[in-house]
Amino acid sequence: MELLQRNPRGHGLNGPVLACVQMEPRVGEKHGNVVRSIEYIEEAAKNGASLVVLPELTNTGYVFADREEAFSLAEDLPTGETAQAWADVAQRLGVHIVAGIAEREGKRLYNSAIFVGPSGLVGIYRKLHLWDHEHLFFESGNRGVPVFDTPLGRISIAICYDGWFPEVYRLAAAQGADIVCVPTNWVPMRGQSADRPAMATTLTMAAAHSNGLIVACANRIGTERGQPFIGQSLIVSGDGSPLAGPASHDQEEILYAAIDLLRTRSGRTLNAFNHVLRDRRTDVYDTMLGTGWPSSRS
Template identity: 65%
Template sequence: MTGAAGRSEAVINVACIQMEPRVGEKGANVRRTIELIEEAAAQGAKLLVLPELCNSGYVFETREEAFAESEEVPNGETTKAWMELAQRRGLHIVAGINEREGNLLYNSAVVVGPNGHIGTFRKLHLWNEENLFFEPGNLGMPVFRTPVGRIACNICYDSWFPESYRLAALQGADIVCVPTNWVPIPGQREGERAMANTLVMAAAHSNSVFIAAADRIGTERGQPFEGQSLIVSYTGWPIGGPASKDREEIIYAEVNLADARRNRNWTAFNQPLRDRRIDVYDEMLGSKHHAGWY
């Protein structure tokens, strides 16, 4: 570490990989993730985020199909492939995966690094027909302490719940990585930016955390996806993207993750987490998980 002035201990290149997984083509999907991760690593990225369910595709027709495209974490072939690449290239990867545990499926995000599996986040808030295939997440809102910073995760619809970002920030998260499959929202005008862009910008601002959201593109079994992946500063303003609505691409941002906590004071009087009225509402919003540093 360097001195307090201009220190660079947490400066890393973050990448969001926007791609088009195809349901029923897990092998091809995983190979494509490897190609794109290699491309981002060649550009200096050290923390990479990939879309929701990027190994399996999203729009399942039957439970049998959903199970056929699932695998265990971390012992499944997809996680092993990502771990091998993370070790070889010195990367931290957050990627959406169709996770199987016994007879249950979870819409999950796996976090891996140079030393292997770091942890798993399971989507807390299921969207639409996901409820037919997946169980609601049961691992809470973990924050993973890593050499590159404190990483939390959301998946897609989780971003519509401000509690999810607040709980991450209260436990000391520097960055929230969001594998996602954003879809058009009712009332959205042609050409309007994704509603989720607005939501993650607001969440980053009000919680003083970086957010890196990697969306998918394309139309799968009639369901269109929004693209527009983006990386947002702890200030709430985009620093990478938004990406296009319809092209595979990688967006980058070089950030000092320590700024999320170092610069949390807005004025001499105001700091968004300190100013909470915990005499009016519960400090941890009723969560069983305890607050960390903030």
């Protein structure tokens, strides 16, 4: 397995380590995709990672020919074979894993992410904002923006196009999230020059800064049934600056960064007068954006 390792073995990193795997799933080759993803998880764990993020729809590939193909590749969660394989490796290696997966619930399909750890299932997230032809295959997510308590911090999940909506990051932050893991399949944006930073990376850095969150984006590479993907995975600190990446446009690689909860939480205080979350004008707009959910720590 030829991988570019950005800071392998966590050199210079103190505390728990977060890894984003940039790889090339192949549509329909579910067994091979899962086997390769486990190799990458093992590599990341060997280099000190405690939390590993994989791309969107890691097990199936992305560009389905039709809904029938998508349905045939999807699985029930958390009992499906892919979910069980990732849960087994999480337990064996003592790591947490967030990975994109096609979920089947009865006759409904979701573009989902499963979150597993050493003790088994942590949670499931369903993509809220569907992109382009995803509308032909998937239902919109119906589980909101959950935040999961873990030994590594309070962790939320978004998937790809969700990152274009500041409400997703705000709802995570308002519930006390420290980290947002983003399995993604970023594609070239219409009208954007290839010699400029990807819009996705700009949006990620802005969301991290304005919410005081670590954001970890694991993108894929390659071209699938004519659709190119742009790579450029990255891990961003709570002040909006990249901790690792952006990665290359076209290589499989693993990015590593430290999870520094003290720095992330304290960094939300911008100066003696300003705090990026407590300064919200909740007399003007609803603190939970009208969802009716109870707010948590900020």
